[in-house]
Amino acid sequence: MSTTEKFTKLFSELKGCDEDDQRQKIEEMIEILNEMNIDEMDNILNMEIYDEIDKMIEEQKLPMEEATSWTKNIGRCKALKSLHNNCFDGSLLCIRIEQIIVDENEKEKGEMNEKLLIDLYECCFMMYDHYLPHDFLSLCIPCLLKVSLKKEENEEAKKDVEIALLALSSFALWETLEQELYLNEIAEIIQYHQEHHNLTQLAYQSAWQFLMILLYIDKSLEEVIVNELHFVKEARMELEELEKSVNWKRKEEGKGKKEEKEVWIIKRWIQTLEKFFLSCSLWNEEYEEIIGSIVGVFRASKDKYREICKGCISSFRGVVVNRYAKIEGLLKGGAVDVAxxxxIQSSFDCSQIEDYLYFFRDFCSRLKEKMENESDEAKRKEMKRKVFEKMEEEGYQDWIIGFHRCVYERKSYSRFLTEDIEDYYVFI
Known part of the structure; x- marks a missing residue:
C-alpha cells in the first residue's frame, strides 16, 4: 500500500474504535504524514478530512483533547514542510477551534484553560494559510513566546518550546506589529541559546524565521538582527553543521527519520535566508561567507534534492534584486559558478531552467549599472570582466543562443522572461 492508501485506511477505521485504539491509529497516521513528501501531503490534507474530524467531535466519537493534539501534529507536519493549501481555512474544524478560542478568552483569568488555549493557538498558526488579524496576533504571540522562554533541559520542555517556535514561524503577516509584543522575548530566546545551546536545531531555525517574517514588514528590525543577534554568522554555522550531518549519498530506501528532518530544516534555513536577502540593507564581508555556505549545500544536495537547489538559486536571486546588496559576494562565494x-548541463526541458534564467537576467542587469564613485566603478568593471571570462569559458553565450532559438522563437517559454537575448549577456 502507498502512504496515501495507508493513511486513508486508518482514517476510515477511526469511528469504530475505542479511545486507546483511536490514539494508536492517530499516532500511526502522524508517522505516515512525517514520511510523506509535500505533494502527497497536499493531496491527503483536504477540507473533507477536517470536516470529518469535526463531525467525529460533534458525534462524540473523538474527544476534543485528542482532536486538538491530532490537529496540532498535522500542523507541525505542514509547517515543517512549508505546505500551504488553504484547505483548513474555513473548514468546520477551523470554525470550531475559532469559537473555542473566543469562548476561552471571554472567561475570567482564573477560569481560562491556558493549556488548551496554547494548543489551539499553535493549531491556528500552523494550520491557517490566510493572514491572521492583528487582534488575534496580539493575543497569541505573547502567549507562545512565554512557552518558548522555558529554559528547562528536559525533553518535554524542549518539545514544548520547539512546537511553540515552529508555530510562531508559520503565520502570515500583512501589517507591522508593535515591537513590544515580541522583540525583547525573541531576542532573549536567541541570545540564551547562543550562550547555552538549549534549543533544538528546528526550534532555533524557527526563532529566526519568526523574526524574518516581521523584518519583511518592519525594516527597523535589521539593526537588532544583524548587529546584536548576529544573524549571518549564526545562520552560516547552523547551515554548515546541518550540511555535514546529512548523508547526502545515502540510498533512497535507507532514509532515516533524523536525517530527513535535518533536510527539511536545511530547506527552511534557505527560505529564511532568501527572505533576509530580499529585506536587508546592511551588507558586509560575512555575506560572502554565507553565500559560500549556500553553495556548499547546493553542491551537496543536487543529486538527491533538486528542490533545495531551487531554493538556493532563489536565495541568490534575492541578493541580486536587492539594490542594497553588493553582488560581488555572489562571484566570490561561488554562486555564479554553480549557476x-x-x-550549461541542463536540457531544454529542465523544469528549473527558468530559475537560472531569472538569476542571470537580473545579475547581468546589475552588472550594467554604472557607479558614481570612481573606485566602485573600477570594481564593477573588473567584476564584469571576471564574469564575462567565466561565461565565455563555460560556453554560456552559445547555450543562450541555442536556447533562444529553440524556445523563445516558438513563443513557448515564460512570458515573464524577456525575449531580448542581450538581457542575458555581459559585454566588456
Whole structure:
C-alpha cells in the first residue's frame, strides 16, 4: 500500500474504535504524514478530512483533547514542510477551534484553560494559510513566546518550546506589529541559546524565521538582527553543521527519520535566508561567507534534492534584486559558478531552467549599472570582466543562443522572461 492508501485506511477505521485504539491509529497516521513528501501531503490534507474530524467531535466519537493534539501534529507536519493549501481555512474544524478560542478568552483569568488555549493557538498558526488579524496576533504571540522562554533541559520542555517556535514561524503577516509584543522575548530566546545551546536545531531555525517574517514588514528590525543577534554568522554555522550531518549519498530506501528532518530544516534555513536577502540593507564581508555556505549545500544536495537547489538559486536571486546588496559576494562565494555549471548541463526541458534564467537576467542587469564613485566603478568593471571570462569559458553565450532559438522563437517559454537575448549577456 502507498502512504496515501495507508493513511486513508486508518482514517476510515477511526469511528469504530475505542479511545486507546483511536490514539494508536492517530499516532500511526502522524508517522505516515512525517514520511510523506509535500505533494502527497497536499493531496491527503483536504477540507473533507477536517470536516470529518469535526463531525467525529460533534458525534462524540473523538474527544476534543485528542482532536486538538491530532490537529496540532498535522500542523507541525505542514509547517515543517512549508505546505500551504488553504484547505483548513474555513473548514468546520477551523470554525470550531475559532469559537473555542473566543469562548476561552471571554472567561475570567482564573477560569481560562491556558493549556488548551496554547494548543489551539499553535493549531491556528500552523494550520491557517490566510493572514491572521492583528487582534488575534496580539493575543497569541505573547502567549507562545512565554512557552518558548522555558529554559528547562528536559525533553518535554524542549518539545514544548520547539512546537511553540515552529508555530510562531508559520503565520502570515500583512501589517507591522508593535515591537513590544515580541522583540525583547525573541531576542532573549536567541541570545540564551547562543550562550547555552538549549534549543533544538528546528526550534532555533524557527526563532529566526519568526523574526524574518516581521523584518519583511518592519525594516527597523535589521539593526537588532544583524548587529546584536548576529544573524549571518549564526545562520552560516547552523547551515554548515546541518550540511555535514546529512548523508547526502545515502540510498533512497535507507532514509532515516533524523536525517530527513535535518533536510527539511536545511530547506527552511534557505527560505529564511532568501527572505533576509530580499529585506536587508546592511551588507558586509560575512555575506560572502554565507553565500559560500549556500553553495556548499547546493553542491551537496543536487543529486538527491533538486528542490533545495531551487531554493538556493532563489536565495541568490534575492541578493541580486536587492539594490542594497553588493553582488560581488555572489562571484566570490561561488554562486555564479554553480549557476553556470547547472544551466550549461541542463536540457531544454529542465523544469528549473527558468530559475537560472531569472538569476542571470537580473545579475547581468546589475552588472550594467554604472557607479558614481570612481573606485566602485573600477570594481564593477573588473567584476564584469571576471564574469564575462567565466561565461565565455563555460560556453554560456552559445547555450543562450541555442536556447533562444529553440524556445523563445516558438513563443513557448515564460512570458515573464524577456525575449531580448542581450538581457542575458555581459559585454566588456
Amino acid at each position: 553556470l555549471e547547472e544551466i
